[in-house]
Amino acid sequence: MNRKLKVIVSCALAIMMIASLVGCGSTTTSSKKDSKEIIFWSVFTGPDGENMNRMIEEYNNTNPEYKVKHRPIQADEMYQRIPTMVSSGKDIPDLTIVHAERVALFAENEMIMPLDSYIDKNGTIKQENYVTSGWNIGGLNGSRYSIPLDVHSFVTYYNKDLLAKYGPNVLDDNVITLDEIREVGELSKKDEITSMGITWMRVKFLSWYEQLGGKLSEDGTNPSFNNPQAEKVLDDIKGLVTNGYANQDGEDTGQLFRSGQLVFWPEGIWMQNSLKEIKDLNWGMAHLVTFDPAKKVNWTSSHQFTMLKNPSMTDEKAEGIMNFINWIGENSLEWAKAGQVPASLKILENEEFNKMPHAFLLKEQESLSISGYKYFGFAAEALDKIVWETVFDKMDIKEGLEQAEKETLDRIAASKKQ
C-alpha cells in the first residue's frame, strides 16, 4: 500500500512538473488570428511605462475596433526573445517598440515587416507629420520598416543660479561652447564648484565628433573613427579634467548637480523628471555643449513602432495598429510629459508642450542626430571601453581609438561570415 502511494505521489509530482514546464511555453501573449486585441510590446519598464499606460487607456476609451494591450518588457530580454519568437512564428506581439539603432539590422534579417502597404491604406501617417531624423531611420532600400514614436536627445542641463554667478553671458546665443565651459570653470573652481560633468561619454563623444565633421564610417560599412577629429575630442575633454574644469573620476555628477555644485550637467532629456522633485534647484536645458556655436549636434535616439514578422497578421488588424500609431501621434502630450520629445510634429501646436524645457529640440530639429550606421552597436560597445578611460587618463588616446576601431572591424568581419 505504502509503496503504491509513493508511486502515485511521485508520478503525480512528475506530471505536475511537466505540466508546469509546458505552461512556460504557451504564455498568454499569444494573439490569435481572430482576437480583437493588439498586443503591444514596449521597453517602457520605468516610470514612462505609466505615461504609456495612460495613453493606451485613453485610446481604448475611444472604443476602437481593436483595443491595445500594453506589455512592457526589459529591453535586453526583449531583444533576446525576438529572434527565437520570430523563427518559431508563435506568440508574436502585434506591435513592438524597437530602438532606432536596431531597425536596420532587424530589417536586414527579416525580423520586422515592411509597413508600406499598411501605411498607404491608412492614409494619414505621412512623412511630413514626423520629425525628419526620426522618420528617416525607418526607411531602408525603398521600404518603410518603422514609424517613430519619439526622439530623445542628450542635452546640457545648467544650474541657473550658478550660471548667473560665473557666466551670465554664456547663454546669450543659446549655446554653450567648450571655451565657455573653460571660462566658467576658471571662475567656479575657486569656490570648489565644477564647471562640467563627465557623464555618459559614448554619446557625448559621438555628438562632438560629428560636430568636428567626423563620421563613424566613411563608406557605411568599415569604421573610420581613428582619426585626428576623434583624438581632438578626447584630448580636449581630457584637458577639462586635468585643469579641474570637469569632475574627477569616481565623482557622482548627478549628485553634484542636484546639490548645486555643478554648473553644466550633460544628460538625457529623460532625466528631467527626476530634477523636478528637487525644489531649490533652479535648472534649465540647452543644446549639448559644442565646439563651434554654429554647429549644434545633439546625439539622439528614437523609439520606433515596428511589426515583427508574423504570418498570422491580418489586414484588418494591421489597419487597427496603424490607427493606433496615428492616434498616438496626434495625442502625444502625455508622452512629452514622460520627458520625451514626441516624433509627431502635431505636438508643436500644443501650448503646454511649447512651454516644456525640451520643446526647443523639435523646433531646431536639424540639430538632432540619429546614427543610421548599420554596425552602430559594435562601434558603440567598442567606444564604451575606451572613451571614459582615455578622458580620465588611464589609457592613451591613440591606443584607445586604435583598439576600438579594430574591435569594431573584427566584429563586423565575424558577423559577415554568418
Add this chain to the structure above:
Amino acid sequence: MYNKKNKNLTPYAFIAPHLILFIIFFAIPAVFGIFISFTNWNIMSSPKWVGFQNYYEILLNKDSTFYMQFHNGLKNTVMFVIFTVPVSIITALSVALALNAKPKGNKFFQSLFYLPSLLSISSVILTWHFLFNRNLGPINNIFNLKINWYGQQPFTWIAIVIITVWWGIGGNMVIYQAALASIPKELYEAADLDGAGAIIKFFKITLPSMKNQLTYTVIMTTIAQFNIYGQPLMFSKGGPKGSTYVLLMYIRQLAFGSGESIAGLASAMAVMLGLCIISVSSLQFFLLRNND
C-alpha cells in the same frame, strides 16, 4: 510481473522532477551551446558549420580582438577566483566558529549574516556603490580617504571582493554551522584531557571533522565565482582599462550585445570557461579527497 515493473519504475518516478528540469534547463542547452561553438551563427539565420575556426580565433590568432578579449577576460576571471574563494571560505568559517561558541544574540547575528544572500545582485551593488562613493560614501568619509573605488586598482578589486564575500557569506556559513554542531563533544573533551590547546583542537579535530563540507563548499564556491558577471558589470563596468572586464561580460556582449549577435565565438568562449571550471573543480576534488 506487475509488481516487478512497479518496483523498477519507482526510483525513476522519484528522480523524474529533477531529471526533467536538469535535461531541459541544463543538458539540452549545454549540448546545443557546444554545437553552436563549432558554427557561425547570428541567432536570426541558420548556423553554419565551421569546425574549430572559432576556437582557433580565440585561442591562437594573436591578431584578433577576440583573442585579446578571451585572454583578458579569462585572466581577470581567474584573478577574481583566486582573490575571492579563500577569503569567502575563511570568513564564512570564522563566522560559523564564532557563532558556534553561542555568544549572546547568536541567532540574531546568524540571520544578519545570512540576510545578504537573499538579496539580488542589483540591490547589493546599488547599496555598495553608494557606500564606496568617492565624495559621499561612508567608507571614504569614515577612514578619511579620497579613493576612487570604481576605477582605480587595486581598490576596485578590493571593493569587488568585499562585496562578493559579504553577499555570499551566508550560504557557506550555514553549512559550516551544521558541520560544527555535528562534531561529537567527546573528541574535544578527550583532547582537553590530553592538554591540547585551542589551535591544536581546531586543526586536529574541527577541520578534519568538517572535511566533506569543506570540500563541497570549496568546489561550489569556486564554480560560483568563475561565473562572476554582475559585480564588475555594475560596479566598475569592467574598468579601469579593462582590468575587471571578466569573461562572461565579453561572452554576453558578443552574443547579446547591441549589435548583431556573434553567438559562435561567444559559445566557444563559454565552452572554454566551462572546461576551466570542470578541470579546476576536479583538481580540487582530487586533492581534497586524497588528503587522508
